[in-house]
Amino acid sequence: MKKLSLLLLALAFALAAAVSGCCDQVADQNSAGPVALAKADQGAAAMVTSGRTQTPSDQAETKAGDAKPVPPAATKPAPADAKAPAEKAPAAPAAEKKIPAGEPIKIGAIFAVTGPASSLGLPEKQTVEMLQEKINATGGILGRPLQVIVYDDKGDPKETVNFANRLIQNDKVAAVIGPTTSGTSLAIIDALSEAQIPLVSCAASFKIVTDDAGKARKWIFKTPQSDSLAVEKIFDYLNQKQISKIAIMSSADGYGESGRDELKRLAPNYKIEILADEQFGPQDPDMNAQLTKIKGTVSKAIVIWGIQKAPAIIAQNAKTLGLTQLIIQSHGVASKTFIELCGDAADGQVLPAGRLIVVDQLADSDPQKALLAEYKKEFEAKFAPDKISTFGGHAYDAIMLVKLAIEKAGSTEPAKLRDALETIQGFSGTGGIFNMTVADHNGLTKDAFVMVEIKNKDWAIIKP
Amino acid sequence: MDFLLESLPQCLINGLTRGSIYALIAIGFTIVYNSTDAINFAQGEFSMLGGMIAVSLAGAVAGLGLVLPTWVYVPFAALAVMAVASAFELGAINPARKAAPVNLVIITIGGSILLKGIAMLIWGKDDLMLAPFSAARTIRLGPVGFELQSVWVWAATLIAVVLLHLFFRRTIAGKALRACAQDRTAGALMGIDAGRMTLIAFALAGAIGALAGVIVTPLIYVNYFSGTLIGLKGFCASVLGGMGSIPGAVVGGLAIGVLEQLFGTYLSTGYMDAFAFVVMLAVLLVRPSGLLGEPEGDRA
Numbered sequence: 130m131k132k133l134s135l136l137l138l139a140l141a142f143a144l145a146a147a148v149s150g151c152c153d154q155v156a157d158q159n160s161a162g163p164v165a166l167a168k169a170d171q172g173a174a175a176m177v178t179s180g181r182t183q184t185p186s187d188q189a190e191t192k193a194g195d196a197k198p199v200p201p202a203a204t205k206p207a208p209a210d211a212k213a214p215a216e217k218a219p220a221a222p223a224a225e226k227k228i229p230a231g232e233p234i235k236i237g238a239i240f241a242v243t244g245p246a247s248s249l250g251l252p253e254k255q256t257v258e259m260l261q262e263k264i265n266a267t268g269g270i271l272g273r274p275l276q277v278i279v280y281d282d283k284g285d286p287k288e289t290v291n292f293a294n295r296l297i298q299n300d301k302v303a304a305v306i307g308p309t310t311s312g313t314s315l316a317i318i319d320a321l322s323e324a325q326i327p328l329v330s331c332a333a334s335f336k337i338v339t340d341d342a343g344k345a346r347k348w349i350f351k352t353p354q355s356d357s358l359a360v361e362k363i364f365d366y367l368n369q370k371q372i373s374k375i376a377i378m379s380s381a382d383g384y385g386e387s388g389r390d391e392l393k394r395l396a397p398n399y400k401i402e403i404l405a406d407e408q409f410g411p412q413d414p415d416m417n418a419q420l421t422k423i424k425g426t427v428s429k430a431i432v433i434w435g436i437q438k439a440p441a442i443i444a445q446n447a448k449t450l451g452l453t454q455l456i457i458q459s460h461g462v463a464s465k466t467f468i469e470l471c472g473d474a475a476d477g478q479v480l481p482a483g484r485l486i487v488v489d490q491l492a493d494s495d496p497q498k499a500l501l502a503e504y505k506k507e508f509e510a511k512f513a514p515d516k517i518s519t520f521g522g523h524a525y526d527a528i529m530l531v532k533l534a535i536e537k538a539g540s541t542e543p544a545k546l547r548d549a550l551e552t553i554q555g556f557s558g559t560g561g562i563f564n565m566t567v568a569d570h571n572g573l574t575k576d577a578f579v580m581v582e583i584k585n586k587d588w589a590i591i592k593p
Numbered sequence: 594m595d596f597l598l599e600s601l602p603q604c605l606i607n608g609l610t611r612g613s614i615y616a617l618i619a620i621g622f623t624i625v626y627n628s629t630d631a632i633n634f635a636q637g638e639f640s641m642l643g644g645m646i647a648v649s650l651a652g653a654v655a656g657l658g659l660v661l662p663t664w665v666y667v668p669f670a671a672l673a674v675m676a677v678a679s680a681f682e683l684g685a686i687n688p689a690r691k692a693a694p695v696n697l698v699i700i701t702i703g704g705s706i707l708l709k710g711i712a713m714l715i716w717g718k719d720d721l722m723l724a725p726f727s728a729a730r731t732i733r734l735g736p737v738g739f740e741l742q743s744v745w746v747w748a749a750t751l752i753a754v755v756l757l758h759l760f761f762r763r764t765i766a767g768k769a770l771r772a773c774a775q776d777r778t779a780g781a782l783m784g785i786d787a788g789r790m791t792l793i794a795f796a797l798a799g800a801i802g803a804l805a806g807v808i809v810t811p812l813i814y815v816n817y818f819s820g821t822l823i824g825l826k827g828f829c830a831s832v833l834g835g836m837g838s839i840p841g842a843v844v845g846g847l848a849i850g851v852l853e854q855l856f857g858t859y860l861s862t863g864y865m866d867a868f869a870f871v872v873m874l875a876v877l878l879v880r881p882s883g884l885l886g887e888p889e890g891d892r893a
Contacts, residue, residue: 412818415611415812
């Protein structure tokens with residue numbers, strides 16, 4: 130009896146390790162982390178392969194509300210669904226639309242649909258599904274149906290690498306979109322470059338597209354505004370407010386460290402002095418120590434670079450400790466979930482964000498307003514009101530850029546796709562107006578951002 | 594120097610706040626250690642489960658259109674986690690009861706991984722929130738500010754210590770638990786069912802863990818792996834205070850909390866987490882029985 134129990138326990142141990150082993154302590158997305166059991170990767174991968182584009186949208190409802198207690202998460206779509214190929218033919222047989230036919234064009238996508246970056250990855254996946262339907266309903270690309278193969282890497286660089294290899298070798302895609310975070314993107318730039326398949330990342334760090342020598346990586350592009358642009362926008366704002374002494378707090382992960390580097394690098398250009406340079410862990414229960422230190426300085430503003438709950442905890446702690454500094458967040462928290470997590474400490478914070486979240490407040494003459502309004506309407510109608518986020522917009526831009534490139538090149542050959550991507554000019558996307566060049570694989574300027582303030586638990590655009 | 598003086602009160606309050614969280618977890622460690630001589634590394638997960646269950650209950654209640662104060666969920670979460678802890682004891686600890694304590698420790702580590710995995714499957718990977726016990730959040734006393742919820746944590750710790758003290762010293766079950774911990778065989782000779790004692794100990798640890806989890810979630814949110822770090826820090830606190838002594842657990846928890854904050858505020862915030870473990874190592878080297886523990890010895 131004792132042996133049986135121990136055996137059962139060992140089995141449970143192995144099962145639990147297989148399910149959660151590789152996902153432990155994912156907070157530091159830069160680190161290699163403990164070696165995952167090989168079985169764990171396969172086990173976990175099998176569970177999420179069913180992230181083929183036909184996942185039911187009710188799962189979106191349960192995942193979308195971060196602050197509300199999550200009802201037992203719909204266990205990942207049963208593997209049985211994975212066998213069914215993603216739809217190709219358009220749903221509504223509108224007679225005048227061309228029905229795409231022929232070999233589907235396969236594009237890969239890796240998003241952090243679950244895990245620490247899920248509030249970024251889920252809207253990205255939803256957007257991609259929505260766009261795939263829309264594109265196929267209006268004739269596909271080059272007359273062929275679009276098939277986007279979506280994988281969930283859970284924000285874990287080890288999984289991202291696995292899925293990247295699978296997309297390159299098994300699925301043989303023409304291009305890859307995503308991943309969601311800087312850490313996971315940096316993990317696969319080498320693999321994609323060696324395989325010579327273009328990558329259009331949805332993550333922020335400028336290091337993704339720029340190598341250490343300052344040159345653009347040949348096969349890698351990205352759609353979100355670079356963190357360097359966000360920093361410049363923030364510093365412009367500080368100059369305007371005549372604030373020259375600040376404190377910075379950054380999270381100890383890929384996103385935070387990249388932001389910190391940019392803040393320190395660009396501060397002298399704007400005559401801004403950094404009086405305190407603190408770091409925090411993304412999973413820390415509170416940041417009172419760092420804030421107590423900052424309270425002792427004469428800084429007039431605190432710039433915080435992190436995602437998910439940590440910046441919200443900082444805002445609350447700052448209020449509790451009675452700090453008077455202006456709190457400036459990064460564009461990484463530009464979603465409603467953040468406001469919910471902040472609770473009463475939300476109001477008064479300022480951050481740079483893409484125009485998408487304040488589309489209703491834009492002037493009619495703004496060149497991006499029409500596109501943004503349409504995207505917002507369609508997304509919220511399909512998924513949930515008020516769930517629009519700039520991150521979904523990054524995926525939107527990525528897919529549209531790839532579509533444009535294929536149409537421009539007239540082919541799905543990765544090399545031609547890449548060349549075409551590099552020459553796209555004047556594309557008005559959700560993140561801004563893209564002008565790609567050989568030297569610039571992001572294609573945006575700091576005007577892609579607007580400064581936004583949180584008022585009455587909602588976004589309010591700050592007029593320049 | 595000015596900075597030192599001005600920020601010291603705030604630093605101490607920060608330390609007491611976090612320290613009381615560690616103290617509650619450390620008490621759970623102590624209870625299990627007192628009856629089985631083994632460390633239960635799933636204690637942090639008991640706390641995490643308490644928080645998660647309360648979140649689900651709050652969600653279900655909200656689904657009915659009601660809003661109940663958060664403390665209402667404490668007894669329900671405690672009962673649920675007691676059930677889980679008891680199941681864990683019956684299924685994993687009891688069959689291995691003749692094993693050396695080190696084996697039991699490894700089993701509890703396995704248990705903690707299992708609970709984490711189950712929590713991840715049920716509740717997903719997001720951070721979940723609970724409303725604080727009372728509406729007002731912040732208290733300011735002069736230059737110092739802290740959250741009202743921290744007061745509840747301190748109150749809960751105090752109540753837990755008093756009740757447990759009474760339990761262990763004044764009730765038969767409590768005394769039986771202590772007897773069992775001292776010498777299992779002698780206890781059996783006195784008619785104490787050791788298996789039942791261990792079960793009670795785990796159930797109790799589960800309840801305390803759940804209490805800690807629910808009280809602390811409004812402060813720091815909860816997700817499927819938030820139990821790990823808190824559990825490890827709580828373990829450090831028990832070691833510092835003296836494994837096996839409940840007042841020691843409280844003293845250890847508060848001490849670790851304050852020391853951590855002092856180190857972080859005046860030296861380096863980057864290494865703050867590591868500092869707690871350094872303290873534990875120092876204690877083990879210099880005075881293994883901890884601050885309030887009794888030195889143990891075996892006859893050669």
